[in-house]
Amino acid sequence: MRFTSEQRLDDGVVERAFTLDEIPGFLWTPSSAPAPVPLILLGHPPLGLDRMYPRLVARARSAVAGGFAAATIELPGSGDRPRLAGAEQARADLRRAMKAGEPVSDEIIDALVLPLVDRAVPEWQAALDALLSLPGIGGPVGYSGGVISIGIRLAVVEPRIVAAGLFAGSFVPRTMFEEARQVTIPLHVLLQWDDEGNDRQAALDLFDAFGSKEKTLHANMGGHTGVPQFAGEDAAGFFARHLR
Amino acid sequence: MRFTSEQRLDDGVVERAFTLDEIPGFLWTPSSAPAPVPLILLGHPPLGLDRMYPRLVARARSAVAGGFAAATIELPGSGDRPRLAGAEQARADLRRAMKAGEPVSDEIIDALVLPLVDRAVPEWQAALDALLSLPGIGGPVGYSGGVISIGIRLAVVEPRIVAAGLFAGSFVPRTMFEEARQVTIPLHVLLQWDDEGNDRQAALDLFDAFGSKEKTLHANMGGHTGVPQFAGEDAAGFFARHLR
Numbered sequence: 001m002r003f004t005s006e007q008r009l010d011d012g013v014v015e016r017a018f019t020l021d022e023i024p025g026f027l028w029t030p031s032s033a034p035a036p037v038p039l040i041l042l043g044h045p046p047l048g049l050d051r052m053y054p055r056l057v058a059r060a061r062s063a064v065a066g067g068f069a070a071a072t073i074e075l076p077g078s079g080d081r082p083r084l085a086g087a088e089q090a091r092a093d094l095r096r097a098m099k100a101g102e103p104v105s106d107e108i109i110d111a112l113v114l115p116l117v118d119r120a121v122p123e124w125q126a127a128l129d130a131l132l133s134l135p136g137i138g139g140p141v142g143y144s145g146g147v148i149s150i151g152i153r154l155a156v157v158e159p160r161i162v163a164a165g166l167f168a169g170s171f172v173p174r175t176m177f178e179e180a181r182q183v184t185i186p187l188h189v190l191l192q193w194d195d196e197g198n199d200r201q202a203a204l205d206l207f208d209a210f211g212s213k214e215k216t217l218h219a220n221m222g223g224h225t226g227v228p229q230f231a232g233e234d235a236a237g238f239f240a241r242h243l244r
Numbered sequence: 245m246r247f248t249s250e251q252r253l254d255d256g257v258v259e260r261a262f263t264l265d266e267i268p269g270f271l272w273t274p275s276s277a278p279a280p281v282p283l284i285l286l287g288h289p290p291l292g293l294d295r296m297y298p299r300l301v302a303r304a305r306s307a308v309a310g311g312f313a314a315a316t317i318e319l320p321g322s323g324d325r326p327r328l329a330g331a332e333q334a335r336a337d338l339r340r341a342m343k344a345g346e347p348v349s350d351e352i353i354d355a356l357v358l359p360l361v362d363r364a365v366p367e368w369q370a371a372l373d374a375l376l377s378l379p380g381i382g383g384p385v386g387y388s389g390g391v392i393s394i395g396i397r398l399a400v401v402e403p404r405i406v407a408a409g410l411f412a413g414s415f416v417p418r419t420m421f422e423e424a425r426q427v428t429i430p431l432h433v434l435l436q437w438d439d440e441g442n443d444r445q446a447a448l449d450l451f452d453a454f455g456s457k458e459k460t461l462h463a464n465m466g467g468h469t470g471v472p473q474f475a476g477e478d479a480a481g482f483f484a485r486h487l488r
Contacts, residue, residue, distance in 0.1 A: 193452070193461075204448065207463070208437070214472075217437075217463035219451070228458075230485060234478050241474060 001130035013064045015057070020130055023081070023123055024049060025073035028060035029136055033067075036138030038243035039131060041124060041154075041161075042072040043146020045170065046116060048079035059144070059232075066236050068243065069137050073127050075147075076119040084115050109171040113149050117176075121153045128160060142239050148206075149176045155183045163242035164188070165235045168203035169195055169224050177209045186214040188238040190231055195224045245374040257308045259301070264374055267325070267367055268293060269317035272304035273380055277311075280382030282487040283375060285368060285398075285405075286316040287390020289414065290360060292323035303388070303476075310480050312487065313381050317371050319391075320363040328359050353415040357393050361420075365397045372404060386483050392450075393420045399427045407486035408432070409479045412447035413439055413468055421453045430458040432482040434475055439468045 005017040012031045017024065026049070030037065040063045044052045049072070056072055063070040077084035090111035097104050124143075131137055140162040143151050151166045156179050164183075168191040187210055191203050207217045216238070220231050249261045256275045261268065270293070274281065284307045288296045293316070300316055307314040321328035334355035341348050368387075375381055384406040387395050395410045400423050409432040431454055435447050451461045460482070464475050 213465060215437075215465055216472075216475075217461065219461035219463075221457060221459055228460075230481065231460075233481065237474065237477065 001127075001134075009057075009061070011061060011065070013061055015060075020073065020127055023073050023127075024079065025071060025127060026056065026060070027069065027071045027131065027134075028057070028064055029069045030064050030067075033136060036136055037067060037069050038140055038142070039069045039071060039128075039137050040142045040144050040239060040243070041128070042070050042144055043151055043167075044072060044075070045146060046075045046078045049074045050079060062232060062236060063144075063239075066240060068142075068239065069131075071127065071131050073123060076116060076123065084119065086111055086115060104171065106174055110173045110175075113147070113171055113173050114175070116147065117149045117153050120147075120150050121157065124150070124154060125158055128158065132160070140243050142243050144235070144239070148172060152176050152179050152183060155185055155187075161185065163239060165238060166190070167227075168192075168206060169198050172202060172206055177206060180206055180209040181211045183210050183212055185212060186238075186242050187212045187216070188235055189215065189217045190227060190235070191217060191219040192224055192226060193219050193221050197224055245371075245378075253301075253305070255305060255309070257305055259304075264317065264371055267317050267371075268323065269315060269371060270300065270304070271313065271315045271375065271378075272301070272308055273313045274308050274311075277380060280380055281311060281313050282384055282386070283313045283315060283372075283381050284386045284388050284483060284487070285372070286314050286388055287395055287411075288316060288319070289391060290319045290322045293318045294323060306476060306480060307388075307483075310484060312386075312483065313375075315371065315375050317367060320360060320367065328363065330355055330359060348415065350418055354417045354419075357391070357415055357417050358419070360391065361393045361397050364391075364394050365401065368394070368398060369402055372402065376404070384487050386487050388479070388483070392416060396420050396423050396427060399429050399431075405429065407483060409434070409482060411471075412436075412450060413442050416446060416450055421450060424450055424453040425455045427454050427456055429456060430482075430486050431456045431460070432479055433459065433461045434471060434479070435461060435463040436468055436470060437463050437465050441468055 001018050001020045003016050003018045007015050014029050014031050016027045060070040077087050093108045141160045142163045143154050143161050144165040145167045148166050151164050155164045163186045165188040245262050245264045247260050247262045251259050258273050258275050260271045304314040321331050337352045385404045386407045387398050387405050388409040389411045392410050395408050399408050407430045412435040433451050464472050
């Protein structure tokens, strides 16, 4: 992990850009803390860190204000990283199906999501290795938001992640429902009730499938990007309960 | 409204029992407050105030700690109040259907719930008249919990109620779905995902039907009485946003 820049934001947040095996990322920490702080990994959609930066830094400020460190890395195939084989084709198929008003087939969803999950999850685990070796960052670790299938896989395979806040707002391959049954950590799931690009019933079925004894679904009105401010506050309460 | 007893609880809460046209009730207020406080009406299932008292006083303490007054009245047909005509028959029909593993018919649900709603709602409105005339209690008013159909009707007909926290945990007559469409105040709806006595799909359909622009569904694991502590804290945040 190589730090490439460091700046102090106005509210006591230190932002460091880094690269890890050529994957860019950000780490946000409190400018002073008496003891190592828990870490929240900030997931995001595959639109590139540059484009996602304003929303990520807002979530990071909120996490740091809550007593956590926050970090994120670029997803495979996004930003300046090499495209994933087959991803362009899957996206073109998706656009065509949606334009034609057809249901999006399982084949398209699998081609779109599974290679991304397979590549991304080991990268987030490697980032975790590096981040947890830094002074000032302790466990436990939470995962928050982004591509829900990445969150599901991480929750299953990565024991250092003890709680996850997931956003039911993206296509979910059928095989991920099986993985969802293996999740046992506490979950806080956000659902935008009128998300135009999201199948509400599939989201409810996925929530039902999770094996966790503690799981909470928060459904709010509005479209994909209309998550209300107070939903973020409730999610902060979830992480405070489980990471402190 | 005639106060019949007054006691100071250990945490700065004053509890007063009252009767209003022979309907018993309770009012909980902060022992000192610099200005009139908003009021939360505490709904409850038709099991009698005596039996519900421990849970009601816990909710009242939490409301007062949040800067509110809280109040409740006995439901028609419950406690020492005269039984509602037809209610015994409806309850017997319900027990028979559930024992036989049959679906509970719309007729049984209507007979069980609609007379209760028709009688209870004007009584809660009369209680509101009396409570809001007391020094120390101001508006706005929230309604919380209990028989969800009473909450729906109150939200439609009572303009002094500006926010409602509802519990999707009881039978809902089909006609109440029409009334739900007329609700426009902010709603916070709790659903116990594994509530054995509750139809989950009907609860989701009801949430969908509400006309409110701001409505949030919080689904948690567990049965009817297993609402987790943190769900109460999130509901407190909802009332703090809308009543302060």
